[in-house]
Amino acid sequence: MGCRRSFERVGPLRWGEVTAVLCLGSLLCAARPDGPPTPARPSANELGRVIVVMYHGIGRPESEWQHTPQALQYDLERLYEEGYRPIALRDFVAGEISVPAGLSPVVLTFDDGRANNFELIDGPQGRVAAPETAVGILEAFNAAHPDFPLEATFFLFGGRPFGDAATAQEKVRYLLDRGMDIGNHTDAHANLSLPRYGTAQAIQQTIGAQARRLEAMAGKANIVDTFALCYGARPRNRALFRYLLAGSYRGHSYRHIAVLNVGGPPAASPYDASFDPTRLPRIRGSLFPTAKRGLLYWLRTFDEQPGERFISDGDLGTVTIPSSAASRVSMPRVGSRRLVVL
Numbered sequence: 085m086g087c088r089r090s091f092e093r094v095g096p097l098r099w100g101e102v103t104a105v106l107c108l109g110s111l112l113c114a115a116r117p118d119g120p121p122t123p124a125r126p127s128a129n130e131l132g133r134v135i136v137v138m139y140h141g142i143g144r145p146e147s148e149w150q151h152t153p154q155a156l157q158y159d160l161e162r163l164y165e166e167g168y169r170p171i172a173l174r175d176f177v178a179g180e181i182s183v184p185a186g187l188s189p190v191v192l193t194f195d196d197g198r199a200n201n202f203e204l205i206d207g208p209q210g211r212v213a214a215p216e217t218a219v220g221i222l223e224a225f226n227a228a229h230p231d232f233p234l235e236a237t238f239f240l241f242g243g244r245p246f247g248d249a250a251t252a253q254e255k256v257r258y259l260l261d262r263g264m265d266i267g268n269h270t271d272a273h274a275n276l277s278l279p280r281y282g283t284a285q286a287i288q289q290t291i292g293a294q295a296r297r298l299e300a301m302a303g304k305a306n307i308v309d310t311f312a313l314c315y316g317a318r319p320r321n322r323a324l325f326r327y328l329l330a331g332s333y334r335g336h337s338y339r340h341i342a343v344l345n346v347g348g349p350p351a352a353s354p355y356d357a358s359f360d361p362t363r364l365p366r367i368r369g370s371l372f373p374t375a376k377r378g379l380l381y382w383l384r385t386f387d388e389q390p391g392e393r394f395i396s397d398g399d400l401g402t403v404t405i406p407s408s409a410a411s412r413v414s415m416p417r418v419g420s421r422r423l424v425v426l
């Protein structure tokens with residue numbers, strides 16, 4: 085963690101310190117009569133908020149729409165050390181949060197399918213992701229930390245994802261084969277607030293054409309079920325919002341379980357009554373120009389205010405919440421899971 089100070093000042097509390105403080109009042113920390121103390125673990129809070137990170141380019145220099153490879157590596161190290169584990173966007177929306185007890189989910193997203201997100205190079209055992217691309221960095225981190233799952237969603241537009249039409253199919257299938265996901269980002273990086281996208285037909289065309297294209301590359305139907313708004317722009321006519329969620333174009337239908345914004349605070353828990361997957365906020369991973377509200381800001385904030393953070397109970401069958409938050413829970417979203425109020 086020697087590089088931490090090159091990006092920001094260390095907050096007053098680090099994760100280990102936070103857990104130690106929490107455990108002063110927690111039975112979880114009680115020493116077992118026959119052995120050493122049980123590991124320090126914060127209490128579960130599955131109504132806490134969840135960080136959904138939005139990255140674009142991974143390259144140099146650092147800018148509003150680009151994060152350096154070293155900075156992405158740093159983010160992953162920081163997330164890992166502070167108890168975050170990636171989950172699939174789809175699982176987050178569904179409330180299927182499979183991270184160990186005491187840890188927090190994080191969702192990683194990359195918009196625009198830039199060439200520096202994913203290049204394939206020849207390795208001794210076949211084609212592999214180039215090391216300084218987003219995919220290469222994620223894979224290397226996962227290899228070194230198998231308990232940090234390879235989960236990320238790449239939102240792609242147009243017919244040349246990752247900068248090259250010739251390798252598009254190979255790259256899309258590479259991602260899917262390794263458990264990562266692709267999402268829709270329209271066929272032409274469409275600003276849906278512009279007048280030319282002001283009809284149901286125009287919206288369905290730009291989303292539906294891209295869904296058809298991506299699913300053809302993937303060789304699988306109905307696998308593109310998340311949508312990231314370009315520029316964060318929605319249709320001006322609210323009556324057209326429904327076409328962000330579902331529609332069809334030339335016989336190809338699409339259906340989205342989530343529509344992602346550009347920017348915003350951490351997302352509500354999927355069990356919170358305020359959770360809205362049609363307006364999912366994302367936190368910028370890049371350092372500029374919004375470092376004060378970027379990823380590192382929110383990591384520090386959750387470090388200082390651990391009660392704000394989603395902390396898993398480690399059990400997919402239960403939703404564990406503090407009694408102070410009970411009025412916020414959505415029982416329909418808890419569904420068949422058992423609600424545990426601490």
Ligand SMILES: [Zn+2]
Pocket residue numbers: 195196269273313314315
């Ligand atoms: Zn974009």
